Amino acid sequence: MTKTPKSKATPPDIATLTKAKAKVELMRLSLEMEAHNVAYYQKDAPKISDAEYDALRRRVEAIEAKFPELVTGSSPTLTVGAAPSRAFAKVQHAVPMLSLGNAFSDEEVAEFVERIQRFLRIDEVPAIVAEPKIDGLSLSLRYEHGELVRAATRGDGFTGEDVTANVRTIDDIPNRLKGKAIPAACELRGEVYMLKSDFLALNKRQEEAGEDPFANPRNSAAGSLRQKDVAITASRPLKFFAYAWGEMSDYPIDEPTQHGMLKWLDHAGFTVNPLITLCHGVEDALKFYRKIGEERASLGYDIDGVVYKVDRIDWQARLGFAGRAPRWAIAHKFAAEQATTVLEKIDIQVGRTGALTPVARLTPVTVGGVVVANATLHNEDYIKGVGNDGQPIRDGVDIREGDTVVIQRAGDVIPQVVSVVMEKRPKDAKPFAFPTKCPVCGSHAIRENGEVVTRCTGALICPAQAVERLKHFVSRLAFDIDGLGDKQIQEFYDDGLIMHPVDIFTLAKRDARAEKKLRDREGFGEVSVRNLFAAIDARRKIELNRLIFALGIRHIGEGNAKLLARHYGSFNAFRDAMLAAAAGQTAEGNSSEAWQDLNNIGGVGEIVADAVVEFFAEKRNVKALGELLDEIEVLDVEQAKSDTAIAGKTVVFTGSLTKFTRDEAKAAAERLSAKVAGSVSKKTDYVVAGEDAGSKLKKATELGVKVLTEDEWLALIEAT
Template sequence: MTDTAAVSAFEKLDVEALTSEQAETELERLANAIAKHDKLYHQDDAPAISDADYDALRRRNTAIEARFPDLVRDDSPSRNVGAAPSEAFSKIEHKVPMLSLDNAFNDEDVQDFVGRVRRFLKFDPLMGALAVTAEPKIDGLSLSLRYEAGALVYAATRGDGTTGENVTANAKTISDIPQKLSGDAPDVVEIRGEVYMAHADFQVLNQRMEANGGKVFANPRNAAAGSLRQLKSEITASRPLKFFAYAWGDMSALPADTQMGMVEQMKVWGFQINPLMKRCETVEELLAVYHGIEEDRATLGYDIDGVVYKVDRLDLQQRLGFVSRSPRWAIAHKFPAEKAYTILNEIDIQVGRTGALTPVAKLEPVTVGGVVVSNATLHNEDYIKGIGQDGEPIRGGKDLRPGDTVQVQRAGDVIPQIVDVDLSKRKEGAEPFEFPSVCPRCGSHAVREENPKTGRLDAVRRCTGALICPAQATERLKHFVSRNAFDIEGFGDKQVDAFFADGLVKTAADIFTLEERDKQSLTKLRNREGWGTVSAKNLFEAINAKRNIDLHRLIFGLGIRHVGEGNAKLLARAYGSWQAFYDAMVKAHDKNGEAWEDLNAIDGIGHIVAEALTEFFAEEHNREQLDALLAQISPKQVEQIDSSGSPVAGKTVVFTGALERMTRDEAKAMAERLGAKVSGSVSKKTDLLVAGPGAGSKLKKAQGLQIEVITEDVWFDLVGA
């Protein structure tokens, strides 16, 4: 046995590249891994990997054994089915083994299957059609039911294919399983089928389990298996299990000579059979059934994971026989493991903590990759339309409308997404989805920002009602009290969530009225769980200590998009006081006046930040909340740098071109130390332009406005540096 690192390396090697020694090691690893997952799936009803990953393990094992037939192990997965029955149940030996099916994963595999059957039988096309049945592959728990003289004698799970678990008492609680067969029946009848749970029943069961503090099931298959394998039959009886019959084992006589005829006879005896089962005569018909069922999968009301094909004539099945653990005359055509078709019921708009309006697809629940999927991301409004701002189709985008049949993909832990839409199934008169221009939570404008460099709109539409939008409220409150904003000691995320949920703090202003309201309340903060007299007193003192706050902390604490701590300091320094800042932001909303030009002229404040600021202050709801907040606090004015005697104090300076004696940041810091305001653009308010080599448009604009222009050397002479 080689070390773990080597095993890991072999695991990634192509089968054709394996040496005999490496192949032996890989077969041991695969045997152990598959046995482990068989137990988790069949015995514990708790699969740890997806069907696709499990199938990949088996395919690799089969490929290695085909290349190295002398290395096939006694415990090879190719010789075993399922897992050993649990010791919790008595055992029943199957008179006829319950084998599994080989898998087909694409249309070519199905063509190969039919071709192999024809070649084995030497089936001459002149003999007529080779009929094959097609039926949905139910994703549940296999069960064998033995009847003698028409009465149910026992019920057994598949187990390891040879011996199963005795679940007779539990099976008798399932209404779809008759206790006594109807009509005439042979002395011995062994019916095989699948125990499953409908989607609607699964949802109700999980809701009930959650309400009672129990563990919820990941998917209907796990729920069905766990319910059937209960040690107390009364628990099974309380679970809404169903049963589809589709095969047989030991029979004292066969009432029909075809697969289709046998299944139809099961219906006569009182069993539920799948109404979608069809008899086909060509590969094209089989594939049409497969793709039709695949697209209608979400409307069935129960989980399936593929379509099973079986040669219809029983005499041909007899001739074909079995190979290893599966019959030659049948195959399971699996659906893509991480994809499924379902119905897009509606498009819901969710508002995130930054105000982003995110469209979410509300889907008819469907199991994908072992998980029930009912929601999928739709990214943004252009993705839903399928058309970009230039009118061209966008990559991945679809024209999606409520009611559409869509294909959903889920890979690993990736959020499910819609990857295709079947337009042939779109209902007549289906209207395109209209993305809202106002926030669905607070009614504020929802806008798409424009990138000034590209002229393109941001893909995401955002709510501008930051301070009053309930969807953003808790996260913004957490930001407001965070370390780099108000930094209120003892007022963290936990307190924000608790106070918001109880209605004590809904807005920033509520924080500063909390103590006064607490005095008048019958339910004091000190009496709340986790609080006491001292802790409540400390919190109120910490809040009061922040009533006189630095201007940049207040600006940053507002949580305006694109305004980080650095930008907040730039804005505070540029305007000096809250009132000056507030008035300027309100005036700048027209994006055409002096206030707008001044805002954009602040070095480090670009067009995108300016847009975010003016949109925020243009919203009346935000201004109302700010007024309420400013009634409780007093922002400090920015201390002016003592620049007495400085020749550039109070002047607005712009640096342009290549500076040779200092970096741009050094030049900016120097000017600010000397009491100057540094701007990033030239306007009529600019007093001085320092131009280095390569100066371009800023120099031309300054000359046109007759602004004083000096070189870098003259700047140093001017400031005496």
């Protein structure tokens, strides 16, 4: 299973539950687990990790142990899987395909063996067959007189889905059993799975075809097997391990044992996992578990634990079942969110905001139900072994290319490296040198004081940031160009039509010269192209604050853009001051008059000032900005009036405004030195209510705040 957001509310402590509250909690957990069962077994699209699902089940078991009278036949502890999908015919299992109990510690494994001894009243330690727990899709195969007649999924444990036609395309599953000692009727069981390498190749083909990739090999195998089109299943590289059986008209070997039956399955034509081992004693079994855990990352397929089964089948029959699980078998689960693998390379990715993020390229390994080939290394300090608080992490051990590392996934967290296996560090491994220039555009990469992130300063020219910067440039609070939404920007960028902001305003001229016109593109025409060019031309005149905001400078939001625009008044004054401040930068600091003036603007401060100056210190930003200014006109700031009737007043606009847009209303109020707020409080002076005004109007009435219609508001500001 994969990831999903954690529960919003912390569940109550079981120790504090009353019987009534326990009943409600069990009902909640049952509904939640039922939904996850449907997602996992029917839709092959799990929403939580195996570890999170196991935690839910353990909570149910703990509550039922405290209140046994609340256990019902529909309890999650007594059910398996989910009802079969209606897309397939139903198949009744002659012998139910039940689930396994789980162990999460060595002590629980020892207790499992002791329970067997107590139940059978024996002193000897039973021989145990230990086998890797394959993370795939359980399958039951019915053979009659050696011929495959039906194949079915687990379903809800009692009724599965008929996938016979699909199964016949899997090479690992024989259509006819080999050998002479073949029962007249038998149900043989195992796991359909996909190799990690095949999974990665399949996902690459999915992405190339524009299809959604699978989350992990288990989902991929399950989704491939449960196709209505058999040809799709046949095209997928599915494999099968046999390890169990259901109904048997008679056993094909004398004195049958689990280990002996696995050998017979191998002779009959199935693939049996070669790692399966016969263990004598708990320590022997745990030794196998630890060995498999160490080898897990290097296996070609996914496993999520080890299954222990009593070897003697006559003892299995005596032990029978307890609820949904056999008493003679148990699954010893791995820690689902951690795995060990090799860090092959450290790459630097440049994000849409210019952040340089180091990424570990790993030998692929499954962690928490997802195949992980990459993991975040967060920042320069994290690689060096320093936390965000400046304290050592991983005992101060740095991370190097070639290291063997432990990685983890926890809930929604991106896979990350949590420790380094120092005894396996290559002798020639060198400390990683973090770049001082953007690996994409070559602009200076700086790390602000007090920050852990290093950022590219080439906001207007860096290809890694280009698409997101362009989307920001045409957004509502920036140039607000109608017809240039996110999707259109992405398409134009992909086709090389708009790579930089200036390209927006030269688009019409270039289109006139182009062999293939915009009107000939899919989704366009004469009218739509004419409207787009008109919308662009309508924004050739732009307010200074909108331009400053559109540049996408770090820390410059709508508010700071207005502060800067009001202070400098014109673009030329703003640019000249920023260039002067940039020229005054030295290794010792910045003592220029322009820098001091910038820092003295109320509400700006050193962090914002640094970001603006760094933008103008990058010459290619200045060049790109100059090219843009050849195509547009930046309007000087209209100075706000301080002697108006609404100066210093707080105004809230609510409802659908018909006389003006929300942005126009806000701009007009601010020009008259009013403050525009988003919510109503006792400090609000006016609420301007349009049509369908809701909760804000109601609150204004309750607080006694003066409410104005649009006409009344216009009359108020026009009289000023």
